[in-house]
Amino acid sequence: MTPNTAHLRNVAIIAHVDHGKTSLVDKLMYQSGLYRSEELDRRAGGQHGLVMDTGDLERERGITILSKNCAVTYQASDGDTYRINLIDTPGHADFGGEVERVLTMADGALLVVDAFEGPMPQTRFVLQKALACGLRPLVVVNKVDRPDSRPDEVVSEVFDLLADLGADDEALDFQTVYASAKEGWAATSLDDDRQDMRALFEAIVEWVPPPRYADVEAPTQLLVTSIDYSDYVGRIAIGRVFGGALEARQRVAVIDRHGENTQQQILQLLSFQGLDRTETKRVEAGDLCAVVGLDPINIGDTIADAAQPEALPAVTVDEPTLHMTFRVNDGPFSGRDGKYLTSRQIGDRLERELRSNVALRVEPGETMEQYRVSGRGLMHLGILIENMRREGFELCVGKPHVVLRNVDGHKEEPIELLVIDVPDEHQSSVMSLLGDRRAELIKMGYKTGTSGFVHMEFSIPARAMIGLRSRLLTATAGNAVIHHTLLGYETMRGAVPHRQSGVLIANEPGQVTAYALDGLYDRGSFFVKPGDDVYEGQVVGENCKAGDLVVNVVRGKKLTNIRAAGKDDNSQIRPVREMSLEACLEYIDDDELVEVTPSTIRLRKILLKETDRRRESRRAASV
Known part of the structure; x- marks a missing residue:
């Protein structure tokens, strides 16, 4: 049975890559009492933790690629039982499309920040998106058990970042929780006892507001933010009910992005319990659910009342910044070990990807055997290619190029914010390498509590980033720590050097x-x-x-x-x-x-x- 809205919390977990948000979700699930640690390990494929990273590539690389959501129950200190929907989001800039669409499901955000690194480029990106959605941040300073942690300075840096992003007074008055996801504890003060995650649960209940726009008496409205697929029941729409209620076997109207309306019937309604989905008869406004039996259905569609169909604003996603050509493998070894070789099979696979990958664009290429595929970055497109090859596809891929804009007759290119932490002795090598690539230095200095490492921030054309990481690592003997995210668009800065060697x-x-x-x-x-x-x-x-x-x-x-x-x-x-x-x-x-x-x-x-x-x-x- 759906809980009272006052005892419901929808929370998105946002962070820079590798700041520990997935590990944090694992500990919250374990300590909520839903699972034993052995069962979580089994669900994680034999690996300790990482239960929310379900894909092979996610486990291999240790990153979150697709957003996931789960539900836990918590009995607060006031004696009431709360249902908390946790939404785990990717931390890498290339998967920002996943972050943007799932934030519409949340009413609050847990901003996880590393106690040593502090706010990083992707922290700025995800926090900016959360503020644009009106979400109030709850800051979790993670990894405070690190010997080089500097939690007080990190909290000050988060405040400065919020002020820089134009946050209002309510957002600036954020609650801070100190935690160690690895050790499984959280506390509101560094002097408190370090036993379990109860302090974080209490902070979620107190600081994250109940669902907004949750009128049970209003006409039915659900915004589809994710699509799953089952071989048995087909497409499964996942989203949040913004108005009214959904019931199993209910007649609804499905309104697509273009305003087209189709009358359909819900076959099955699923609510979230832990990592599982359980069949239910009714889901009320404010809660998250999965709907089975609707087809066609896509991300951004609205499931509305059949008698009073009214669409919700579609999910808006930033445009791609990089494109490359996918084409048929016409080499002499074509067909040796692949099952899917033709342009039709490649096109069908890309069409399937478009249904769930909202940041991807696919257009016809110069010939019938080519496709122009655009995405948010090299890793975004690289993950797609890696998934295709593991599924048995053979293809050839061309050189990546940035997507240019034409504004008032002038070409504009995407500009990245590049952040580099490097030992002092390699500073001149980095400056020399980036100077040739039209980079402009924004800030340079030392982080509080660190020694021997210089912190540099640059604005650099996205096209100059292609091939830069390997050169930076070579120039710094592998000691550079590199992060980047999209900053905006500017007029073309001029030519950048290409590969020197043949x-x-x-x-x-x-x-x-x-x-x-x-x-x-x-x-x-x-x-x-x-x-x-x-x-x-x-x-x-x-x-x-x-x-x-x-x-x-x-x-x-x-x-x-x-x-x-x-x-x-x-x-x-x-x-x-x-x-x-x-x-x-x-x-x-x-x-x-x-x-x-x-x-x-x-x-x-x-x-x-x-x-x-x-x-x-x-x-x-x-x-």
């Missing part, structure tokens, strides 16, 4: 040999190792000089009856340079592609034959 290109198909790599030892570093299969036109390494070089990596040693002076075991081979999917996408140039299959990621030229590439370069030079 690539090594295989000139014939075959199997890579140690003898061939030994002969090419001084030419550069390699992306392949002995035994790998390659084809003509495949990028097999990076040239140590500017310009591309065609090489033979499959050449074998001639067999004669003359004994060699040295043994093949003495062959010199550089260690293979392992490249992740995102690293490959950052690395390629305009005339190259990343070939993605379920088992392999390769780099290749768009034109595989050397004669075709020379002809194209002569044509481009003459134009």
